[in-house]
Amino acid sequence: MDALKNILSPLGMNTGAIQDTLKLVVIGGTVETARRASVSAWNGFVDSFFLTAHFSQEDYPYDWLMHWLAKQPAWGRSREFEITTRSVGRNGMTQTTTGDLEEDEQEEEDEDALMQGRGKRKVAFMPSLDTTHTIYYRGHWLRITRTKRYPDYGHGAALKISVVARNNDILKKLVLEAKREYEKDAEHRVHIFMADTTYGCWRWNGARQKRPMSSIVLQPGVKDMLLADCKDFLCSEEWYAERGIPFRRGYLLHGVPGSGKTSLIHSLAGELGLDIYVVSLSSKGMSDNTLTTLMGHVPTRCILLLEDLDAAFTRSVSRDSSSTGAPTSTSTTATASTTAETTDGSTLSLSGLLNSLDGVAAAEGRLLFATTNHIERLDPALSRPGRMDVWVNFTHATKWQAEGIFKCFFPYKPSTAVTTQAAAKDTSQKNLPGVKRKSTHAIPLLSEDEITELAKRFGAAIPEDELSVASLQGYLLKNKTRPRECVDEVDEWIIQERETREKLKKEKAEREAKEKKEAEEKEKKEKEEKEAKEKEEKETKEKLERKEARAKAKKALRDAAAKSDSSVTSTPTTPTETPSAETATTSESSSSSSSSESETTGADADTEESVTSEDESDKTEEPVVVKEEGKKEKWVAVKGQVPPVPTETAAAEP
Numbered sequence: 001m002d003a004l005k006n007i008l009s010p011l012g013m014n015t016g017a018i019q020d021t022l023k024l025v026v027i028g029g030t031v032e033t034a035r036r037a038s039v040s041a042w043n044g045f046v047d048s049f050f051l052t053a054h055f056s057q058e059d060y061p062y063d064w065l066m067h068w069l070a071k072q073p074a075w076g077r078s079r080e081f082e083i084t085t086r087s088v089g090r091n092g093m094t095q096t097t098t099g100d101l102e103e104d105e106q107e108e109e110d111e112d113a114l115m116q117g118r119g120k121r122k123v124a125f126m127p128s129l130d131t132t133h134t135i136y137y138r139g140h141w142l143r144i145t146r147t148k149r150y151p152d153y154g155h156g157a158a159l160k161i162s163v164v165a166r167n168n169d170i171l172k173k174l175v176l177e178a179k180r181e182y183e184k185d186a187e188h189r190v191h192i193f194m195a196d197t198t199y200g201c202w203r204w205n206g207a208r209q210k211r212p213m214s215s216i217v218l219q220p221g222v223k224d225m226l227l228a229d230c231k232d233f234l235c236s237e238e239w240y241a242e243r244g245i246p247f248r249r250g251y252l253l254h255g256v257p258g259s260g261k262t263s264l265i266h267s268l269a270g271e272l273g274l275d276i277y278v279v280s281l282s283s284k285g286m287s288d289n290t291l292t293t294l295m296g297h298v299p300t301r302c303i304l305l306l307e308d309l310d311a312a313f314t315r316s317v318s319r320d321s322s323s324t325g326a327p328t329s330t331s332t333t334a335t336a337s338t339t340a341e342t343t344d345g346s347t348l349s350l351s352g353l354l355n356s357l358d359g360v361a362a363a364e365g366r367l368l369f370a371t372t373n374h375i376e377r378l379d380p381a382l383s384r385p386g387r388m389d390v391w392v393n394f395t396h397a398t399k400w401q402a403e404g405i406f407k408c409f410f411p412y413k414p415s416t417a418v419t420t421q422a423a424a425k426d427t428s429q430k431n432l433p434g435v436k437r438k439s440t441h442a443i444p445l446l447s448e449d450e451i452t453e454l455a456k457r458f459g460a461a462i463p464e465d466e467l468s469v470a471s472l473q474g475y476l477l478k479n480k481t482r483p484r485e486c487v488d489e490v491d492e493w494i495i496q497e498r499e500t501r502e503k504l505k506k507e508k509a510e511r512e513a514k515e516k517k518e519a520e521e522k523e524k525k526e527k528e529e530k531e532a533k534e535k536e537e538k539e540t541k542e543k544l545e546r547k548e549a550r551a552k553a554k555k556a557l558r559d560a561a562a563k564s565d566s567s568v569t570s571t572p573t574t575p576t577e578t579p580s581a582e583t584a585t586t587s588e589s590s591s592s593s594s595s596s597e598s599e600t601t602g603a604d605a606d607t608e609e610s611v612t613s614e615d616e617s618d619k620t621e622e623p624v625v626v627k628e629e630g631k632k633e634k635w636v637a638v639k640g641q642v643p644p645v646p647t648e649t650a651a652a653e654p
C-alpha cells in the first residue's frame with residue numbers, strides 16, 4: 001500500500017479514493033466469481049444426481065402433466081406468470097390453476113355478456129416460460145421448467161422435470177397419476193385430430209363435448225346394432241389374430257345430406273371413448289404417400305373418419321375431367337392405376353387409397369368410418385366387404401324420427417316413477433357430466449303427456465321421407481320456446497319449405513340452363529375464332545408459297561439469262577452485236593417474266609411487299625448477274641430501259 005502511495009503521491013492524486021475503488025472492484029469480482037462457481041457447481045450437481053425427464057407438447061404426456069400441474073398450488077403461486085384465455089391442453093379446457101381469477105364476482109356480468117353474444121371466457125394463470133418452479137411431491141422436490149421448443153417459429157413448448165432420486169420410480173408414478181387425472185377429466189370429451197397434408201402428420205383440432213346417443217334419432221335398432229358391432233370388434237383382437245384376419249373394421253354411412261351420419265360417428269366416439277382422426281381426401285396436397293404416412297400413424301384404438309368419399313373421388317381419381325367418379329365398366333386395376341394431378345397439386349389414386357386402408361403399412365385396431373352422399377359413385381373395390389364391412393343407409397326423416405326428435409327437443413316434467421325407469425333404460429347418458437346448465441330462455445315446462453301428444457301430432461304432420469332431419473331440427477330450433485305453436489304452425493312451415501325447395505330447384509335449373517347456354521356460346525365463339533385463325537394462317541402460308549415460287553422463277557430466269565449471256569460472250573460476235581442481242585434477249589425475258597409474274601400473282605404482284613422483295617432479290621442476285629463490267633451495264637440498261645448510252649459505251653470499249 002505504501003508503495004502505491006509512493007507511486008501516486010508525485011502525481012498529486014487522492015490515494016484514498018483510488019484505494020476505495022480498487023477495493024470495490026476486488027470485492028465485486030470475488031462475488032461474481034463465487035456466483036458463477038456456485039451456479040456451475042449446482043449444474044454439475046444437478047447433472048450428476050438429478051433424474052431429468054423431458055416432455056414435448058406434441059405428445060400426450062405433456063398434456064397430462066400440464067393438466068396435473070395446473071392443479072398444484074405451487075404452480076398456481078408462481079411469481080412470474082402469463083395470463084391466458086386460450087385452451088392450453090388437448091382436454092380443450094383452459095386449465096384452471098389454483099391462482100386463477102375467481103369467476104364468482106363475474107356471475108352477473110356473464111349473463112350480460114352472453115346476452116350480448118360474447119362467449120364466456122375463462123382466465124387462467126400460466127407460469128411463464130423459462131422459469132423454474134419447485135414442487136414437493138411424495139417426499140421429493142421436483143424442479144419443473146417450461147420452455148419453448150422452437151423459439152424461432154414461436155410455437156411448441158416443452159416441460160423439463162428434474163428430481164433427486166436413486167431411480168426413476170418417482171417420475172413414473174408422477175406421469176401415471178397425471179394420466180389418470182387427465183383421463184378422468186377428459187372423460188366427457190371427444191378429441192378431434194385433423195390430417196396435415198403439408199407435413200404428413202396429425203394435428204390436434206380440439207375437444208368436443210360428447211354427444212349422447214339418445215340425441216340421435218334413427219330408425220329403431222340402427223344405433224344399437226352399430227354400437228354393439230363396434231364394441232364387439234374392439235374386444236376381438238385375439239379372435240382376429242387366430243384366424244389371420246386383419247384387425248380392422250369399416251363402416252360406410254351413406255345417404256342424403258343432413259341425416260345424422262357425422263353426428264352418429266361423433267356420438268359413437270364418445271360412447272366408446274375413442275378419438276376421431278379426420279381425413280379429407282380432397283384436401284390440397286393429398287397424395288398416395290401422404291395418405292399412407294398418415295394411415296400408418298393412426299393409433300390402434302380410434303375412429304378414422306373419411307368424410308365425403310365421393311367428393312374425393314370425383315376430384316382426384318376421376319378418369320376424365322367430366323367424370324362423376326362413378327365406377328365404369330373398366331376393370332378396377334385399370335382404374336386403380338389411374339392417377340390424376342389436380343390444379344392444387346393433389347395426386348391421389350384409388351390404388352393409393354386402397355393400399356393405405358389395408359396395405360401392409362396400414363394401422364390395425366382402428367374403426368374406419370366413411371361417409372358419402374352418393375354411394376353409386378364409389379368404386380366397388382372401395383366399398384367391398386373387408387374394407388367396408390357394414391353399410392348403413394340414411395334417409396330423409398320419417399314420421400317416427402320426427403316424433404322422436406320433437407321429444408328430444410322439448411323438456412318435460414317427468415313423473416318420479418318414469419324418471420327412474422328412463423334413467424335405468426338410457427345407459428348412453430350415464431357417463432355424461434353433471435353440467436351446470438343455466439336456463440337463459442323461457443322454455444315452458446310441459447307435462448310429459450302433453451309433450452308426447454304434441455310429438456305425435458308433429459310426427460303425423462311431417463311427410464314421410466321428404467324433409468331432412470337437419471331441416472326439422474332447424475324448424476324446432478326456431479321455435480325452441482314455443483312447443484305448442486311449433487306444432488300448430490308446422491303445416492304452414494311444410495308448405496313454405498316446399499315452396500322454397502321448388503324455388504331453389506327452379507333457380508338451380510335456370511342457373512344451369514344459363515350456364516349451359518353461356519358455355520355453348522363460348523364454345524361457338526372459340527370455334528369461330530379458331531376457324532378464322534386457321535383461315536388466316538392458310539392465307540399467309542399460300543402467300544409465302546407464291547412469293548417463294550416467284551423468287552424461284554425469277555432466279556431461274558436470271559440463271560438462264562446469265563447462261564445465255566456467257567454463251568453469247570464465248571461466241572465470236574462483234575461488240576456492237578452482242579449488247580443489242582443481249583438487250584433483246586433480256587428485254588424479252590424480262591418482259592415475259594413480268595408478264596408471267598403478273599399472270600401468276602395478279603393483284604399481289606403490285607403490292608409494295610412484292611415490289612420490295614423483287615428489289616431485294618435483285619440486289620442479292622446482282623453480283624451473280626454482273627460478273628463483268630460490260631455485262632452489268634447491259635443488265636442495267638435492260639432493267640432500267642435506258643437507251644443506247646451503255647450500249648454505246650460497251651461498243652466503244654474495245
Ligand SMILES: Nc1ncnc2c1ncn2[C@@H]1O[C@H](COP(=O)(O)OP(=O)(O)OP(=O)(O)O)[C@@H](O)[C@H]1O
Binds near residue numbers: 218258263264
Ligand atoms: N338422425 C338425426 N338425429 C338427430 N339429429 C340429427 C339427425 N340427422 C341430422 N341431425 C342434425 O342435423 C345436423 C346435421 O347432421 P349431420 O352433420 O350429422 O348430417 P350428415 O348426414 O353428416 O350431413 P352431410 O352428409 O351433409 O355431412 C346436426 O346438427 C344434427 O344434430
